Amino acid sequence: MTSEPIDDQRAIALLRAGDEQAFEALVARHYATMMAVARTYVKSRAVAEEVVQEAWLGVLQSLDRFEGRSSLKTWIIAIVINKAKTRAVREGRSVPFTALGPDEPAVDPSRFRRRGEIYAGHWRTPPSAAPDVVAQDRETLWVAMRAIADLPPAQQTVMRMRDLEGSSADEVCSTLEISAANQRVLLHRARSRVRAALEVHLSA
Amino acid sequence: MIGYKFLRADGSTVFSGFSWPLPGSEPGPWVEVPVHPCRSGIHACRAGDLSYWVGETLYEIELDGEIVEQRHKVIASRGRLLRRVRAWEDGLRDEFTRMCANRAHEIARAEPVLTALDEDIEPSISDGPAMLGFMAAAIAEERGGMDAYRAERERQAAWLAERLRS
């Protein structure tokens, strides 16, 4: 996970005290996820940027109303969703996340034996065994970061919330207002793509 | 409760990579984990489950604490390895592999359409007992569906249980 953040109440206290460094740090920590969320609702990156900036204003303006019932990070995401939905409605777009999009196989079908061959559906070119030590070198992390950034927004949002920020499935489902099943589909697709990107990088 | 546990040659489990403290002349120390069905817990086989889990090495395991019996395995909160079943590595494993290969041939050769499957058996011997156990069951499935697959697995388990009893 990203380095342990100072706890929510402390972060809010620092913001109220006008601490710019704390604000910058908070922005840095949440920006990418906020952008991914915004982009699931609005089409252009530029508009998503505006939504995120509006959301930060909203965060600051509602600081006093944060009761700590949810975590700060889910509260921030809820504000982004609010701003994004409003913007989407203004642009005449219908609200997403319910639409999962077309099926995508976790692995290129050509890696498996075809129907009619013996042991159809079994590996033709199996992956090589995962090494004992998980690669944490800079280049590998960069490949992972790029793979995440390239994910479609809905998949990227779920992966960021679950696997980078460590939110639970329940938290993600209630914040994004999606079913457990849909959350798993999005997580599955995201993880499959990232695994594939890392496989290419690590086998090179 | 006494059961069985297959481990990799280095004493680690196939699924979680956990390294078991191995027994010597004495049983190994007790290992404790919280049990959550289908989640955490110590996994072990009863005699009838063996065929599904064949691996490189075999141990007798004593289970205690909270024990949950599932279809093809048992999950417990406490376990300790009692002894290494040398018979498995000393010949039983290879015998099992050969037995499954022979069964696979027998079933495949009964139907001309299964020739391709038949030819794949001998080249796969080096893949070991788990692979051959699967192949025999999968070839049985070609003839008789999933019922035949399961029946073949049970046959394999009975074969193993009989030899381990003695």
Added chain:
Amino acid sequence: MRDHHLTCQEIVELVTDYLEYALDSETAAQFEEHINFCDGCAAYLGQMRAAIETVGSVEPEDVPQETLDGLLVAFREWKRT
């Protein structure tokens, strides 16, 4: 009850549900049985676990400077009110 044994192509689609403990017990048993004999799928599961761990180590990306500057301006304005 499934009418055929799980293939590798099916296994790779079930991995997430398996790791999320969302498989029914019958399918979970078949999943584990498959992993036990299939080195390819055992490797795949290992790669998936490793990918999740790697992702967990990714640090947040840099915020575009322009965005940060704009937000700081907004922050200072908010401070004043």
